[in-house]
Structure formats: structure tokens, C-alpha cells
Amino acid sequence: MTALTFALHPQLEADTTPVGDLPLSRVLLMNDANYPWLILVPRLPAMVELIDLEANAQNQLTAEIARASAALKALTACDKLNVAALGNMVPQLHVHVIARRKTDAAWPKPVWGVVAAKPYDDADRARLTGDLRGALQIAVPRD
Amino acid sequence: MTALTFALHPQLEADTTPVGDLPLSRVLLMNDANYPWLILVPRLPAMVELIDLEANAQNQLTAEIARASAALKALTACDKLNVAALGNMVPQLHVHVIARRKTDAAWPKPVWGVVAAKPYDDADRARLTGDLRGALQIAVPRD
Numbered sequence: 001m002t003a004l005t006f007a008l009h010p011q012l013e014a015d016t017t018p019v020g021d022l023p024l025s026r027v028l029l030m031n032d033a034n035y036p037w038l039i040l041v042p043r044l045p046a047m048v049e050l051i052d053l054e055a056n057a058q059n060q061l062t063a064e065i066a067r068a069s070a071a072l073k074a075l076t077a078c079d080k081l082n083v084a085a086l087g088n089m090v091p092q093l094h095v096h097v098i099a100r101r102k103t104d105a106a107w108p109k110p111v112w113g114v115v116a117a118k119p120y121d122d123a124d125r126a127r128l129t130g131d132l133r134g135a136l137q138i139a140v141p142r143d
Numbered sequence: 144m145t146a147l148t149f150a151l152h153p154q155l156e157a158d159t160t161p162v163g164d165l166p167l168s169r170v171l172l173m174n175d176a177n178y179p180w181l182i183l184v185p186r187l188p189a190m191v192e193l194i195d196l197e198a199n200a201q202n203q204l205t206a207e208i209a210r211a212s213a214a215l216k217a218l219t220a221c222d223k224l225n226v227a228a229l230g231n232m233v234p235q236l237h238v239h240v241i242a243r244r245k246t247d248a249a250w251p252k253p254v255w256g257v258v259a260a261k262p263y264d265d266a267d268r269a270r271l272t273g274d275l276r277g278a279l280q281i282a283v284p285r286d
Binding site: 048049050051055058059062063065066069070073080081082083084085086087088089100107108109110112113 | 191192193194198201202205206208209212213216223224225226227228229230231232234243250251252253255256
């Protein structure tokens with residue numbers, strides 16, 4: 001059965017806090033204080049691979065990845081951005097945009113599976129989410 | 144000192160076999176028979192992050208990632224594509240496009256640092272490189 005409407009995968013919902021919506025993508029903050037880590041999920045049904053998107057949606061997603069990258073770079077003292085669409089565990093198309101520091105818990109390895117996620121405390125998460133909305137020029141989600 | 148002309152990073156040169164050039168990117172085959180694994184390197188000097196590219200070059204790279212993805216999907220029995228720009232070890236901007244199978248050596252983990260690279264034998268590498276040139280509609284590199 002192929003979904004006809006967009007619904008966020010429950011694993012992504014469980015692991016993240018919503019930041020808001022860009023024109024194509026839902027922007028989520030990963031609940032892992034080890035790294036400032038955004039996930040972009042195009043709000044289209046039944047997308048798995050980047051090449052499942054039509055060319056104009058691929059370009060829009062590219063622009064939104066750039067917007068998320070610039071926001072993270074402006075807000076954090078990051079040394080490197082990591083951008084990845086993997087989806088081996090969660091099939092719904094989603095793109096990781098992660099601010100890496102040479103002092104972070106996994107450097108220089110990729111972040112996946114290296115150290116356990118470190119939940120944010122509520123105040124830190126609220127502040128970062130607010131700062132990200134400002135840097136992304138994104139409205140507060142309604143839900 | 145900032146480079147004024149493009150030169151492939153020596154680590155990327157050491158780890159790969161050239162497939163050919165797309166309009167923006169040099170296409171390389173990673174010397175690891177565990178996974179059909181391409182690396183795209185935009186032929187512009189001093190690029191580190193995706194957002195170092197101007198918007199039209201970002202769109203061109205997106206189109207070339209799609210072309211590499213479609214070629215790998217057409218040639219391999221892959222279950223998933225993994226696309227990533229990390230660059231924590233090699234700073235020159237490069238994008239991994241990897242065909243993953245549920246039976247491969249690292250599945251479902253990302254490929255980096257999981258199992259040692261398995262070199263191709265010469266015949267397999269020559270055949271895959273030739274097949275990739277066909278699928279990518281790319282000319283044989285002159286060097």
C-alpha cells in the first residue's frame with residue numbers, strides 16, 4: 001500500500017522535536033545534545049530516495065539543505081557540516097544536516113551509532129529550537 | 144594559501160579509480176568491492192562545504208548526484224542508495240553515492256569505518272568502470 005498523504009514516520013517523530021516547515025520540508029531537531037543536528041523531511045507521500053523527487057523538488061530540497069546548513073553554521077561554532085540521506089533504518093526520505101566540532105563525541109567519525117544519544121534538557125532544547133526558528137526564518141509549528 | 148585551480152585531494156586519488164567527468168564533477172569509483180560506491184568531486188578550487196558552491200552549482204551537483212544514483216540503481220541490485228557529504232577526514236568537497244544491499248558487509252549501518260575496504264580484482268574493476276561510463280554516458284578520462 002502506498003500512502004497518498006504525507007505523514008511523518010513514527011521513528012522520526014519519536015527521535016526529534018519539530019522546528020517548523022520550510023516550503024518543501026518539515027524541519028526537525030534531533031534529540032541528541034552531542035551535536036546540533038537537523039533532519040529535513042520533504043512533505044510528500046511515499047518518498048524513499050532523493051531521486052524519487054522530481055527535478056524541481058530536488059532543487060528546492062537542495063536550497064533548504066543550504067538554508068539549514070547556513071543556520072547551523074551561524075548559530076554554532078561548528079568546524080564542519082555533515083549532510084546525508086541514508087535511510088537504511090527509516091525508509092521515509094529524510095536528510096541529516098549536522099554541525100560537527102572537532103571536540104564532539106564522535107569526531108572525526110560520522111555520528112551514527114558511535115555514542116548514545118544525549119537528550120537535551122528542556123531549557124536548552126527550547127532555546128536552540130527558538131534560535132533555529134530565527135535563523136531559518138521559520139514560523140512556529142501549529143501542533 | 145587558497146588554491147586557484149582544481150586538484151584532486153591525494154587521499155581521494157589514492158582511494159579511487161577515475162570513471163570520468165560530468166559537467167561539474169569528477170566521478171570516482173571507490174576501491175572497495177564491498178559496495179558499488181561512487182564519489183563526486185566538483186572541479187572547483189577551495190570548496191569544502193556544499194554551501195561553498197553558488198546556487199546554480201548546487202543545482203548542477205544535485206543533478207549529477209541524481210545521475211550517479213540512477214546509474215548505480217540501474218547497474219546493481221541495490222536496496223537503498225546512501226548519499227552523503229561528510230568531509231571530516233578529507234576536507235575537499237566530495238559527495239558519496241553508494242549502492243547498498245541488505246546483504247552487504249555493513250548493512251544497515253553506514254559504510255564508513257565498519258569493515259576494511261576490499262580491493263577489486265582488476266577485471267571486476269575494469270568491467271564495473273566500463274559499465275558505469277555507459278550508464279552515466281560519460282567519456283573515458285584522458286589521463
